[in-house]
Amino acid sequence: MKPLYCWKCHSLLTNVILPMSRREECANCGADQHVCKMCTYFDSKKGCDEERAEEVSDLEKANFCDYFKPSFVIFERPVEDKSQAAKAKLAALFSDPVPVTDQTDQPLTPKELAEKKLRELLGG
Template structure:
């Protein structure tokens, strides 16, 4: 029986199972840490501390393993880029349209 895939590596995209997200575990494909901010569903670049959880402890290196108690594996890791200016402009216009 094949283990259930619950996420993918933030660096190479390899399939990861629940057992792959241990504190000391690394991706079997590329060797990068799996229990890190970049693999968390709460990671969002541009937010305070690049995290949707306001009470999360600051983490300097988002690609290294950490002890964050809010870690929750992301099905698909987010891209490490802020929203484009075109996305920001369209969101701003939509918000302004609500108040006209």
């Protein structure tokens, strides 16, 4: 049997009995697993590809869909969280795609990075 991975935290799901119970949860993050986002019929752009399935209002909560089939794909982690996206946008303002680090190899905060770049531009 192929392994199943949590759609939310991407952890390997263990001890899952198929067909998957509506009450199945991820042991790591507690997310429901009998959800639209975990189904093979789910398309993140279009929604459910199963024409006969009833519309579900919350795609991340357990549902009673009779057409649910768990997806065996390894869900990809988001490339970056909101803070990383903000840092990348700030860095892009100064033509620096990667956040700069200081002497202690700790990433600079967006404020520190902006101040550093401004000082470099002004020659200080």
